[in-house]
Amino acid sequence: MSKTITPDVILEKFHQLEINQSFQDETIAALETTVGKQHQQIQLLENKIQLLTEYIKSLKIQDGIKKPEEEVPPPHY
Template sequence: MAEQLTQTIQALNLKIQQLEEKSAYQEDTLESLNDTIGKQHQDIQKLQTQIRLLSEFIKNLKSDLDSGIKHASEETPPPHY
């Protein structure tokens, strides 16, 4: 009876140790994922800023081109016509 109780206690201690190891691994993984999410958030903010700046640049470029290019009906035909 005492031997069976000792085996049960050892089995429970082993299970507790395994659960503690899994818990420690999960905590480490969670911390790593949180760091990754934080970095990704910063990257996304930088990319959004770059997209906004590029969009403004393209709009300004288009506006500059539109103001300098005449419509086809306003152009004088080339000399070979």
């Protein structure tokens, strides 16, 4: 018993594939937009981290804060 595929069945499957592709295209476009926004946010956050790092380094220099290994141990040691 073999199944015959009629032109109507082929046409219906073709239409379903077109619909699926349309949804996929919309999803891809939405994902591209989201990834673009996330990339911009990441760059902004990286810039802020860099500025904060430089600010903290400048505070250490101004206040004379030493690294732990440079500190003199407290008198009770």
